Amino acid sequence: MNQPPNYPPPPGWTPPPPLPARPRWGRWVAWTAGAALAAFAVGGGLAVVLDDGGExxxxxxxxxxxxxxxxxxxxxxxxxxxxxxxxxxxxxxxxxxxxxxxxxxxxxxxxxxxxxxxxxxxxxxxxxxxxxxxxx
Structure with missing residues (x-):
């Protein structure tokens, strides 16, 4: 409140660059879910391959x-x-x-x-x- 207004901006003033974009969490979630699903499938697949007829x-x-x-x-x-x-x-x-x-x-x-x-x-x-x- 104690500062004078900056309108209009001084000559030669450029606005600050925009903030970087937020990370795309959707891509991270998709990759993580895919990796978890692949690990589960490989683990289950190994159990089926190594299973000796239910013994x-x-x-x-x-x-x-x-x-x-x-x-x-x-x-x-x-x-x-x-x-x-x-x-x-x-x-x-x-x-x-x-x-x-x-x-x-x-x-x-x-x-x-x-x-x-x-x-x-x-x-x-x-x-x-x-x-x-x-x-x-």
């Missing part, structure tokens, strides 16, 4: 071997081992089969001399630390 792609023996290897690695790492997830060889097996295989692997491992040695070592360490801390 699971994973085999029980490969899953069992992977579980045994994973359990031995995590047992050797001790309590600092990261949480384990199902091995890739077990993907595709139904829940009941996976639970049965896991139970068999756990039973087999707990009956092994390796597990007995780890258990004895852990008990010995626990008793030694309890005896050392129990004092007057």
């Amino acid at each position: 699971p792609i994973a085999s029980e023996t490969a899953c069992r071997d992977a579980l045994v290897k994973s359990m031995r690695e995590h047992a050797a790492a001790g309590p600092d081992a990261p949480a384990a997830s199902a091995p890739a060889a077990c993907y595709g097996l139904d829940k009941a089969t996976l639970e049965r295989i896991t139970g068999d692997v756990m039973t087999e491992y707990l009956d092994s001399p390796e597990a007995e040695k780890l258990f004895e070592d852990a008990m010995r360490e626990a008793l030694e630390s309890a005896a050392a801390s129990a004092g007057p």
